Amino acid sequence: MVVDHTTVLIVGAGPAGLVLGNLLRAAGIGTVIVERASREQVQTRARAGFLGPNSARVLTEHGLGAGLLHKGHAHGVCAFRGEDGEFELDYGELGTGEVHTVYPQQDLVTDLIAEYLDRGGDLRFGVTVTDVDPRTATIRCRDERGESVVSGRFLAGCDGGNGATRAALAARRYPQDHGISWLALLVEAPQSMAAVTYGIHDDGFAGHMARSPEVTRYYLQVPPGDDAETWTDERIWSALDTRLRTDEFGQLKQGPVLERRIVRLRSEVADPIQHDRMFLAGDAAGLISPSAAKGANLAIMEAEVLASALISALHDDERPLAAYSRTCLPRIWRAQEFSRWMIDLLHGQDDDFHRGLRRARLDSLRDSRAHQNFFAEQYVGI
Numbered sequence: 127m128v129v130d131h132t133t134v135l136i137v138g139a140g141p142a143g144l145v146l147g148n149l150l151r152a153a154g155i156g157t158v159i160v161e162r163a164s165r166e167q168v169q170t171r172a173r174a175g176f177l178g179p180n181s182a183r184v185l186t187e188h189g190l191g192a193g194l195l196h197k198g199h200a201h202g203v204c205a206f207r208g209e210d211g212e213f214e215l216d217y218g219e220l221g222t223g224e225v226h227t228v229y230p231q232q233d234l235v236t237d238l239i240a241e242y243l244d245r246g247g248d249l250r251f252g253v254t255v256t257d258v259d260p261r262t263a264t265i266r267c268r269d270e271r272g273e274s275v276v277s278g279r280f281l282a283g284c285d286g287g288n289g290a291t292r293a294a295l296a297a298r299r300y301p302q303d304h305g306i307s308w309l310a311l312l313v314e315a316p317q318s319m320a321a322v323t324y325g326i327h328d329d330g331f332a333g334h335m336a337r338s339p340e341v342t343r344y345y346l347q348v349p350p351g352d353d354a355e356t357w358t359d360e361r362i363w364s365a366l367d368t369r370l371r372t373d374e375f376g377q378l379k380q381g382p383v384l385e386r387r388i389v390r391l392r393s394e395v396a397d398p399i400q401h402d403r404m405f406l407a408g409d410a411a412g413l414i415s416p417s418a419a420k421g422a423n424l425a426i427m428e429a430e431v432l433a434s435a436l437i438s439a440l441h442d443d444e445r446p447l448a449a450y451s452r453t454c455l456p457r458i459w460r461a462q463e464f465s466r467w468m469i470d471l472l473h474g475q476d477d478d479f480h481r482g483l484r485r486a487r488l489d490s491l492r493d494s495r496a497h498q499n500f501f502a503e504q505y506v507g508i
Contacts, residue, residue, distance in 0.1 A: 132158040132248070134436060135263060135278030137255055137291050139168050141231065142408030142425035143284030144238035148190055149433035151245035155440060158276060159242070160253040160267060162285070168251070169239065172312050172385055173231040174422040175337045176201070176322075178506045179224040181426040185234075193237040198229035201336065203321040204505075206488060207371055213492045214321055220495075221502030230337050231422055255285070258294035260404035265290070280436055281404040284425075287394065287413040291406060297396040304391040304415060304466075306473055309357055311344040315381030318342070324472055325370040326484065331472045332369035334378075341384070345416075347473060354386045362386070391415040391469065393462055398451035399428075405450055407432055412458045417468040418505070420461040427508045428454050457508055464504040 134150055136143045139161035147157050161168060177185075177194070185191035202218025202225035218225040242249060250269070257266040263281035267274055283291025308331075317336040325332035330347030337343050346365050348357070363380055372378055392413060399411040408425035431453055435446035446453075471491075474484040490497045 130158065130274065130276045132156045132276070132278045133440070134280045134282060135265065135276055136160070136282045136284055137258075137265065138283070138285035138289060138408070138410070139163075139235070139239065139249065139251070140284060140286065140408055140425065141234065141238070141422050142410075142429045143282065144235060144242055145184065145190065145426050145429035146282055146284065146407060146433050147242050147247050147249075148238060148245060149188055149430065150436065151242060151247050152188060153433075153437050155437065158248045158250065158278070160250045160255065160265070160276065162254050163251065165239070165251045169236045170232055171235070172337075174416070174419060175228055175230045175335065175343065176226040176419040177229055177234075177426075178226060178419075178423045178508055180508050181423045182227045184426050184430045190238060190241055193233055194227060194229050197233065198227045201226045201228050201322065205319065205321040205323045206326065206491070207323060207375065208326040208485070208488055210485070210488070212371075212375060215491070215498055215501065217498075217502035217505055221499045221504075222506070224506045226419070226506060228336050230341075234422075255290040258283075258290050258404070260294055260296075260402040263403040279403070280439070282432060283404055283406040283410045284408045284429075285410055287409040289410050291404060292396070292410045294401075295396055295399075295404070295406060296401050297398055299394055299396050301394040302392065304393070304469055305350065306391040306469065307348050307350045307352060308389045308391065308416070309346040309348045309352070309354060309362075310385070310387050310389045310416075311346070311362065311383055312337070312385040313342050313344060313381050314340060314384050315342055315379045316340065318376075318378040323370065326472060326474075326488070327369040327371075328476065328481075329365070329369055332366055333472075334370065342379075345389075348388065350390070352388060354388050357386060359383055389416060391417065393465065395455070395458055395462060397455060399454060400447075400450050405432055405436075405447070411454070412462070414458075414462060415465050415469060417472065418461070418465040420465055420508070423508050424458060424461055427457060460504075461508060467504075
C-alpha cells in the first residue's frame, strides 16, 4: 500500500479546497488535494455564478483573479415581480455601495486548478476517500492504482455536505429542510432582463439570473419529489412565462435547455467546524440553500481564514487555528439568516394570510429606504 505524507492534506477540489491550496502554495507550504471526480467533471459542474465583493477581493489580492477580471462583469440591480407589478433595487447604490461580480463557478474552478498546478501543487483526481482520522490528519483512499494512505500535519475537509470528512467530524449539527424544491435550469440564450429577477407567483417562485452572454440560469419552484425529466421544454417555458409575467413585461429569450436538475432547499451548520487536526470549509462546514447566492462566497471566506490560520500554526502560533470555528461560525449563521429571509420572501403558503404577509414584505422592500439598505448590505456581504 502506498503511503504519502504532506504538510496540509486537502480533500475536495471545489472553490474552498482550491482557494485554500493556492494560498498555501503561495506561502511555500506543501499540499496535496484529492478529489473524487475527474478533472473534466470538476471543470464542467455548473453551480454558483455570483461572487460578492469579499470573494473578488480574496481572488484578486492573491493572484487568482485574472479570469474574473477579464471575463467577469459587475452586477448591481435586482428586480421583483409580483401581482402588484415590478420594482427594481439598485443595490449597488444602497447599503455599502457594493456589487456582485458574475463569473460562472466552472470557469473559476478551471482558473484555480490551472494556477494551483502552476504553483507546484499536487492534485489527484478520481480518488475516493474510504476512511478519515481527524486525530492523525490521515485518510485512506483508492483510485485506479489501488489503495493508499495519505497523511498530513493538518487535514482540510472541503468535500461538500455529503463528503467523508464531514461524516468524520465530531460536532453538533443543525439541519433544516425548508420543504421547497427548485428545478435548476441552464439555458443557451442571452439574458432576457438586465437585472436578476425574482418572480413571485401563486404557482410558485421563478428566477432569472445571468451567467454569461450566451447562457442564462433559471429556477422554477416545483413540488418536492418532482422528477426533472418530467419537465419538458414546452412545460418549462410555459411556467417561466406565467410566473415571470411575460404578457405584462415582455417575452423571454428562449434557447435549448442545457441542464435541468432538482435542487432541494436544505441548510445545515456544524459546530464546531474543527476537530483535532481536521478543519472544514465550504459546504462541508455549512450547507446553505441557494436562495441568496452565499455558498461559494462562504467557501472562499473560510478558505482565506483557514489558510492564514494554518500559515500561523506552521510558524508556531496555533491561536488563530484554535479560533477558526469562533471566527467563521458567526458569519456562517448571518448568511444562513439572510438565506432564510430570502426563502420566506420568495415562497409562501397558499392561504390568504401568508399571501398578505408576503405582499407586506415586498411593499416594505419597495418603499422603505432603511429596508433597502439592509437588503443591499446582506445581499452582497458575508
